[in-house]
Amino acid sequence: DFLKALDEVKPAFGAAINTLELCRPGGMLPCGEAFDKNLKTAKTLVEQVKKSDRTPLMTCLFEGPSSTGKTALAASIAIESGFPFIKIVSAENLIGLQEPTKVSMIAKVFEDAYKSPLSIIILDDIERLIEYVRIGPRFSNLILQTLLVLVKKNPPKGKKLLVIGTTSEKDILESMRLVESFNIHMEVPSLKPSGMKEVLLALNFFAPTDIDAALSALGQEMPIKRLLMLIEMAAQGKEGEDAIAILKGHKKIDIHYFYDCLNDIESSKSF
Amino acid sequence: DFLKALDEVKPAFGAAINTLELCRPGGMLPCGEAFDKNLKTAKTLVEQVKKSDRTPLMTCLFEGPSSTGKTALAASIAIESGFPFIKIVSAENLIGLQEPTKVSMIAKVFEDAYKSPLSIIILDDIERLIEYVRIGPRFSNLILQTLLVLVKKNPPKGKKLLVIGTTSEKDILESMRLVESFNIHMEVPSLKPSGMKEVLLALNFFAPTDIDAALSALGQEMPIKRLLMLIEMAAQGKEGEDAIAILKGHKKIDIHYFYDCLNDIESSKSF
Amino acid sequence: DFLKALDEVKPAFGAAINTLELCRPGGMLPCGEAFDKNLKTAKTLVEQVKKSDRTPLMTCLFEGPSSTGKTALAASIAIESGFPFIKIVSAENLIGLQEPTKVSMIAKVFEDAYKSPLSIIILDDIERLIEYVRIGPRFSNLILQTLLVLVKKNPPKGKKLLVIGTTSEKDILESMRLVESFNIHMEVPSLKPSGMKEVLLALNFFAPTDIDAALSALGQEMPIKRLLMLIEMAAQGKEGEDAIAILKGHKKIDIHYFYDCLNDIESSKSF
Amino acid sequence: DFLKALDEVKPAFGAAINTLELCRPGGMLPCGEAFDKNLKTAKTLVEQVKKSDRTPLMTCLFEGPSSTGKTALAASIAIESGFPFIKIVSAENLIGLQEPTKVSMIAKVFEDAYKSPLSIIILDDIERLIEYVRIGPRFSNLILQTLLVLVKKNPPKGKKLLVIGTTSEKDILESMRLVESFNIHMEVPSLKPSGMKEVLLALNFFAPTDIDAALSALGQEMPIKRLLMLIEMAAQGKEGEDAIAILKGHKKIDIHYFYDCLNDIESSKSF
Amino acid sequence: DFLKALDEVKPAFGAAINTLELCRPGGMLPCGEAFDKNLKTAKTLVEQVKKSDRTPLMTCLFEGPSSTGKTALAASIAIESGFPFIKIVSAENLIGLQEPTKVSMIAKVFEDAYKSPLSIIILDDIERLIEYVRIGPRFSNLILQTLLVLVKKNPPKGKKLLVIGTTSEKDILESMRLVESFNIHMEVPSLKPSGMKEVLLALNFFAPTDIDAALSALGQEMPIKRLLMLIEMAAQGKEGEDAIAILKGHKKIDIHYFYDCLNDIESSKSF
Amino acid sequence: DFLKALDEVKPAFGAAINTLELCRPGGMLPCGEAFDKNLKTAKTLVEQVKKSDRTPLMTCLFEGPSSTGKTALAASIAIESGFPFIKIVSAENLIGLQEPTKVSMIAKVFEDAYKSPLSIIILDDIERLIEYVRIGPRFSNLILQTLLVLVKKNPPKGKKLLVIGTTSEKDILESMRLVESFNIHMEVPSLKPSGMKEVLLALNFFAPTDIDAALSALGQEMPIKRLLMLIEMAAQGKEGEDAIAILKGHKKIDIHYFYDCLNDIESSKSF
């Protein structure tokens, strides 16, 4: 089981990229300045790791509310880096394993990276990796201590490593001294109206005359993953038959049905 | 023991439906607007999962006080979906198992679902699945972390999954970040007088002239399961001999004996 | 050891009744209205389980201070039900066993019950079954979760089950959601003066002229088990030689020695 | 190791009495009214167990500060009962054993007792048996639950059992519901001046003219074990050579050296 | 490993004395009245154990701040007792062992002592033996309970035992009831100026004319171990070459360099 | 695995020095008075261990904020001591090992040191060695107790040992009594402007005319490791192509790009 698990986390390089592609199923859409700035900073980091010999280890933490696109952003940067070794360490591949096994698997990913000249490791949803829950609070100190050490451990001479972490629990990671263990910190916020507009325009599912109405219904803030789900719901249409036509551009989303869907979801939120 | 347990949770499809049928032993009765609205929303979700390719995973949480019919509602939706794979994950089938075994069994249900084009998984009484108790508080973090991951994990390409959770402990699940892990939230309330009236009329156990008296004795709120038990008690009659006649419609419930039963149960409650 | 333990909890039916008989070593004495009312309600429940097909599971919790006769009452109801399967789950038979073993044994009792058309299971002194202690507080969550599930689990089609629980710790069981898991709740109180009088008269150990003096010495409240112990002490007489004569009715309890015994016991209480 | 341990706790009857004799190395001295009253009550209990068939189980708890003679009193009662089965359950024989082993050993003592027509079991220093420490607080819930059950479990038909517990931590045992599990409670206090005088006179180590001086130096309260140690220290004399002469009655304790010893010990106490 | 460890704690008698000699590497210097008084009281205890038959067990606890010479004092008393069995139980010999192993080893030392007519056991740094740390607080309850029992357990007939404990954490041991388990308590304080003067004079490392200057620089209190370290540092001299000359008495400590060293150490303390 | 791990921590002497060299990858730069004073004090300690026979064990703790150069300083002192045995105990070599294994490995390093006439052991990042995290708080008491004992344990006759600890968590170590277990304490602070200037001048990456501007942008305090990373980022230049030219001295850092980098990093900090 353990070996099988190890195998799953150790895909061929191509496979690793495929796995990462699954982290942005909706693709990457333009969505505002904050996103652009983050992307630019991240790319500078990739360059520095590639070129500088004196900072062989750079570490960067993406922080933001749930569903704001942290994992997709990290995956995009990794994919576009062109580095020969990229891996994502995600709780999805660690389900039900015991703490020491998880530690071995995480450590293994770093050891493998130390053998490649240029590597990127994504530590996705760190609170999930350390099995954190606010009640208690409880978490795996074994895994936390492993991360605290690995995030600061230099790769061997001549090897270079970029570690990208993602989290929605900055405060708690801070009190675990994990935030300060990363060199660079980047905030990934919810979309503001201008960002939502970019998304709506890019998708082109609304009649141009409905865009402003839709935006003013959406309010001041929404995380991108939630916005995309909402649009998908609305795109089904009342009878659940509109989706294909809208995707092909033959039809637009019915703005009133969009209001209904938004309503369902909003009441869910205040539930 | 473990394998036997696995077998029990992995029934043939027909069997799974049979198991679900047991979740609504009293059948489904009309019981007011709130119920109708929930049913409609749930059906839209089923449709969206069936038709949309871009939201292959939808997750929905039913929340409400004890005995309000959450499990029966979830079972009904699953049965009526017509999906080829439907399973209920319930603490009843996990009695006495160790945490890692429970995790394996839960994960197995999801893995099986990932092989079917259309699946529904009911996570029934999540507080019981995670072995939660308010004193402490205590719960299985191993199982909780598993649910936190599984509820957000996309099925593989081309597969679609609807996860329905039920709970009477929304607040505690919220502080475990489990509520926000579900896309949609639905409230399943106790019956109001109008809902109770629909139930009484549908059962047709009372003389028409007694219905209003019965309703005004019942007060402002009662969960459906409790109401059905009370009516069953009253239907036995003082001598315990009336039940069959009432079921066949030859006799009606004696309203005074009904008051007695209600009294016994109410004093139980304020006990 | 485990198998031996299992054997001990799985006696032949006659044996089970014998075991239950041991729960009322002093026999059942008339002891006031509260007792009569409880007995009547309990018998109605037994009838309902026997006759109704739509409430195959009824669950009832006896709550009251230490020594008020909860176990004896539950045993009496079970014995007199005439049901083919009756079992008591008691901490006495679980001494020193590990939590998972206890869980297996408890679950086994329920599984056995599911095979009988009519069954009664007594969960005696639930706080002891779950190994509860106020300091901490500590308890076995494994066993608690098992009870939470079993107490709500319907027997299979055509089988019927009455579960009777007893406890002196209602508040704590309430905060564990165990109280609300039972359908019906019954209070078993300490004796009031009128109840004590019934007991004294039934035993006929006092001279008729001493009864009122004895009662007024006893005060406003005493649990029945304690009262019976006190009378037994007094019945020994100063020299420890009166017991047989009193039992045979040849002699009565010396009221002054009775005062002495009461004194010893009372000072114990305020100790 | 476990078997050897079992052997040690399972001595022949004579041996058990020998072990109990070691609990009163200084013998029993007259030491005041409280002691006399306790002894009398205890003897009544012994008689009741012997004669009454309806209270086959009596349980009595001795409570008092450290060193007040609880263990010696319990041992004396057991020795003088003449019961065929007497055993002391003491932490001294359980050193370093694991909780489940301790539980087995304690349960074994009760099972053995159930085979004898008349038995006494001393549960010595219950806080030590349950491994209690105030910080935390910590204790063995496994052992506590065992005691809670055993102390209330009736011996089989025709067998009779007296359980005597000793403790210096009444409050904590109370909040564990262990105090209320005993029928009778007896307080074993520190000596008052009159009790100390009885001890001094009985020992006859002081010159008659020094007795009052010694008493007024001793103050209002001292536990008997501490008083006996103090006298022993004083009896050594300054040069450590007087002990034998004093024992033989050829010499008396030097009252000034007695003051010195008392001083050393008192400053220890306020340390 | 365990057997090897056992071997190490079970040295030949001579060896045990050698081990104890290592506890006073700097030898014992005269250092004030408090020290003299402690020594005298301790010697009386040794005599009493040797001569009295009625107090076969005496127990004494040395308490004081870190580095005040508790271990050296205990070792000196043991060495000079001339008892055939002397042993020190110290955390140094228990590094990395598991709790049950430590318990076995400690119990073994007591069992061995019970075979010798006259024994001394030193329980050094009890807080370290029980693995105490203030945060939590945490400690080994297994070891604590063992000590609580062993410190009060009488040796068998005809054997005598003196137990000496040392600790810097009196308060915590008190709340564990370990302090009251010892008969006698002795305070081992930091040196006062008069004590320091005795030490400086005895060492004879300072020019007579510098003694008072040195003393007034030292302030009101310093533990002896710290004072000896400071003098050793100063004795190296600025170039690190003076030590031998000073030891041989050819040279004295440079008082200004002494001030520098004192400064380094003091700032360390207020750090 | 354990043996392999042991092997890795037990390198040949040369290897140990190589490992230590990796602790100062950026080399040691002059960086202000505080650093100079620390170095001097540390060297005195090395001399004292070498020469004094009466203080065979000296222990010194370096404390300061994250990234201030504690590990590099400790490594430098060890390397330059010329002692035949030098070892660093670091969490990097203990990843994922169990507590008892870590304890064995740490104890092994000390045992090996006891065989060498002159040894230095660095306990790097003690909070990481004891697996400390502020939430809880949690830590390995097993490892902590081991350190508490080892740091005070004298090497055998004729052997000498200097132990250097580093930590960023002085307060917590203090409440664990670990700080007071070290003889000497040294503070390693962040750089002040004068220290930063020394670093900038030594590196010679800025145009002389830019130094003051750079300094005033840097503010009042920055840890050395962070400063070196910032300069490295700036040295890449906007296009990531300047690094080599700057290293060779052909080019200087663009002060405006330096401002940008500083900005990125500072916002990270206040993030």
Ligand SMILES: Nc1ncnc2c1ncn2[C@@H]1O[C@H](COP(=O)(O)OP(=O)(O)OP(=O)(O)O)[C@@H](O)[C@H]1O
């Ligand atoms: N510019 C964008 N940035 C990020 N995500 C985008 C962007 N455009 C579209 N997306 C889509 O939005 C979704 C973002 O979801 P993602 O899982 O990355 O969010 P997250 O912040 O990691 O969520 P969680 O808090 O649950 O971990 C993805 O499906 C991705 O394809």
Ligand SMILES: Nc1ncnc2c1ncn2[C@@H]1O[C@H](COP(=O)(O)OP(=O)(O)OP(=O)(O)O)[C@@H](O)[C@H]1O
């Ligand atoms: N419209 C209805 N909706 C739900 N349940 C109904 C309805 N009509 C009748 N019932 C019956 O009411 C009962 C509802 O019980 P159910 O176990 O589903 O409640 P629950 O909320 O899951 O309770 P719990 O809080 O104990 O888990 C079932 O027996 C079901 O057959």
Ligand SMILES: Nc1ncnc2c1ncn2[C@@H]1O[C@H](COP(=O)(O)OP(=O)(O)OP(=O)(O)O)[C@@H](O)[C@H]1O
């Ligand atoms: N009417 C009665 N109801 C209950 N018990 C009675 C009655 N008459 C006599 N008894 C006797 O009183 C005793 C009641 O003790 P029982 O153990 O049932 O009390 P309990 O409430 O279960 O005590 P605990 O709190 O210790 O579990 C029994 O010995 C029983 O024979």
Ligand SMILES: Nc1ncnc2c1ncn2[C@@H]1O[C@H](COP(=O)(O)OP(=O)(O)OP(=O)(O)O)[C@@H](O)[C@H]1O
């Ligand atoms: N009348 C007496 N009652 C009790 N003990 C007596 C009496 N006369 C003399 N003794 C002696 O006093 C001592 C009492 O010590 P004992 O160990 O019984 O006290 P304890 O209360 O059990 O102490 P601890 O709190 O430590 O358990 C014994 O040595 C006993 O021989």
Ligand SMILES: Nc1ncnc2c1ncn2[C@@H]1O[C@H](COP(=O)(O)OP(=O)(O)OP(=O)(O)O)[C@@H](O)[C@H]1O
């Ligand atoms: N009169 C004295 N009493 C005690 N120690 C002395 C005396 N004279 C010299 N010394 C020396 O002082 C040192 C005292 O150290 P010791 O380890 O006994 O202190 P401690 O109180 O046990 O310290 P800790 O609190 O660390 O356990 C020893 O090296 C001992 O040789």
Ligand SMILES: Nc1ncnc2c1ncn2[C@@H]1O[C@H](COP(=O)(O)OP(=O)(O)OP(=O)(O)O)[C@@H](O)[C@H]1O
């Ligand atoms: N004078 C100096 N003192 C210390 N470090 C220096 C000095 N000059 C340059 N450096 C470099 O600064 C860096 C200091 O980092 P180091 O890891 O020692 O810091 P640290 O305080 O141990 O950090 P952490 O808190 O993360 O353990 C090293 O790369 C070292 O080469």
Ligand SMILES: [Mg+2]
């Ligand atoms: Mg994510």
Ligand SMILES: [Mg+2]
């Ligand atoms: Mg339900």
Ligand SMILES: [Mg+2]
């Ligand atoms: Mg009972």
Ligand SMILES: [Mg+2]
């Ligand atoms: Mg005692």
Ligand SMILES: [Mg+2]
């Ligand atoms: Mg010491």
Ligand SMILES: [Mg+2]
């Ligand atoms: Mg460091």
